[in-house]
Amino acid sequence: MHFRKFAFVLAISLVIAFNLPGSAQVAEQPVAIFHAFHQNYNDVKKFVCQLADRGYSHIQIAPAQKSNSSQEWWARYQPVDYGVIEGKGSQADLRQLIAQAHKCQIKVIADVVFNHMANLSGGDDFENLSKFPGLTKDDFHSAPGNPGKKPCDINYNDGNRNSELHCWLGGLPDLKYTATVKKIQKAHLKKLLNLGIDGFRFDAAKHMPANVVKEYVDYINRESKGKIWNYLEVITDSDTRADNYKWIAAVTDFVLYNSMKAAFTFGGDLRSLRIPIAVDDSRSVTFGRNHDTIREINSSAINPYDDPSDSYLATAYVLARESGTPLILNWDNADAPYIKTGVKFRQIMRQRLKAGGNVKENVLAAVDSSTVLLMERGNEGFFVVNKAAGKFDIPALDLTLTDIEGCYRELRNNFTVAVQRRQNGKKFVTRWGTQNRGGMEVRGRDALYFIREPWQQCQIDS
Structure with missing residues (x-):
């Protein structure tokens, strides 16, 4: 009887598992993604294992399909032939990079460009179709009665998404999703999966019909048995919202980007990030x-920053959060030392969450400043950023209404902070670096990450 009941439950479980919708079968969310922007695969192979040591879980590579022969970065986003791996390296180069990454427990995300093909002549009509193997003029959007001619310009403010889906991005020939196009593009996905790719970024996804993107994601999930992590480039505008696509997979959060840009730019107020405006996912x-x-x-x-260092501080904030999947540009990882620390902090918070720790994100009102933000991660850690040019220094800091209590160590500068409860029941920072001072001191244009340590660590430092 017990065996029959177990067999019935197992059968039901298997039916449910194999009939989940594609969007439910997703791999584990990355800790942080290193964007190896416009880097050769052979060069990436040389340092990919260092990324694992720093806390990264994934690396995103340049588009792999054969593209416009220009050496400019944007040419990698102008496909010529999906059947050939050629661009920032050959198919053999890519296979070797993936193998090296997997040795170090780093997963590799491929960037795929399926909305359009290359603009080789600079005009507003099709190229020589012999450059695009397997495709005909019927596989592209064209002007009515004029096959091969650009049909229209995109209008991002007309109250509908017709032009976003059917017009060309500049002079880039826009693909229709005919049976031929789908077959060719799915073959490209399959080729990358066979090479060992662990995830995909869909470029210009908002210019593709949502049902087509869903079909491709479902195909990936079936072929990989749900082991692949996907995300979609969705740049929000008057006509397109994240909600149009987030039901399929993760999307790029340009809503949060704009919120942070306003807050971290000179004259902005970091208190606006206490409840950040962001994609609800x-x-x-x-x-x-x-x-x-x-x-x-x-x-x-x-919406570019005038001062890149403002964006570095925004990146530090992104890494401190519990929510979201940080994407870190290779340049920024090299230029701002606290970004490397933030990646390690995020990795530690993920590990402590898995161990049952409280790592809930909460921007605290204990510091009421337009230029300083203090965030707790439950009682396992906290983060502080000072965007002002001058030092932030206060002699006392009341943290009674927070989860922070105990001994904490700053990861980059390796000093300890103690938060203790006094006889009146209130909690204060009693040690900031040395036993002779409490409160908080943060240099200008800096970000600090603290993780909870055994109380003995603060006693040893004394």
């Missing part, structure tokens, strides 16, 4: 900046 890919927001490399940069 804890999986969303978050960033202080990415390659689409940098004026120096993109003439159409999206």
Whole structure:
């Protein structure tokens, strides 16, 4: 009787498992993604294991399909032939990179460009179709009665998404999702999966019909048995919201980006981030900046920072949060020392969450400042950022209404902070670096990450 009951329950469980919708079968959310922006696969292979030591779980590589032959970064986003791996390395180079990454427990995310093909001539009509193997003019959106001609320009403010889906991005020939196109693009996904790819970023996803993106994600999930982590580039505008696509997979959080840009720019107020305006999805890919927001490399940069160091501080905040999936540009990882610390902090918080620790994110009102933000991560850690040029220094800090209590160590500078409860029941910072001072002291333009340690650590430091 007991065996029959067990067999029945097992059978029901298997039916449920194999009939879950594609969006429910997802791999574990990354701790942090290193964006190896426009880097050769062979060069990435040399340092990928260092990323594992720093706390990264994933690395995102440049698009792998054969593309426009220009050496500019944007040419990698202009496909020519999905059947050939050629760009920042060969198929053999990519296979070796993936193998090296897997040795170090780093997973590899491929960038796929399925909305359009290359603009080789600079005009507003099709190229020589012999450059696009397997495709005909019927596989592209064209002007009515003029096959091969650009049909229209995109209007991001007309109250509907027709032009976003059917017009060309500039002069880039826009693909229809015919049976031929789907077959070719699914073959590209399969080729990458066979090479060992662990995730996909869908470029320009908001210009693709949601049902097509869903079909591709479902295909990936079936082929990988749900082991792949996917996300979609969805740049919000008047006509497109994250809700149009977040039901399929994680999306890029340009809503949070804009909120942070306002807060971290000179004259902005960090108190606006106590309840941040962001995409309502804890999986969303978050960033202080990415390659689409940098004026120096993109003439159409999206809401760029005037001072890049403001974006570094925003990245520090992104890494401190419990919510979101941080995407860290390779340049920024190299240029701001606290970003490396933030990645390690995030890794430790993930480990402590798995161990049952309280790591809930909460921006605290204990510091009431437009230029300083203090965030607790439950009682397992806390984060502070000072965007002002000058030092922030207060002699006393009351943390009674927080979860922070005990001994904490700052990861980069390796000093300890003690938070103790007094006889009146209130909690104060009684030690900030040395036993001779309490309160808080943070240098200008800096970010600090603290993790909880055994109380003995503060006694040893004394």
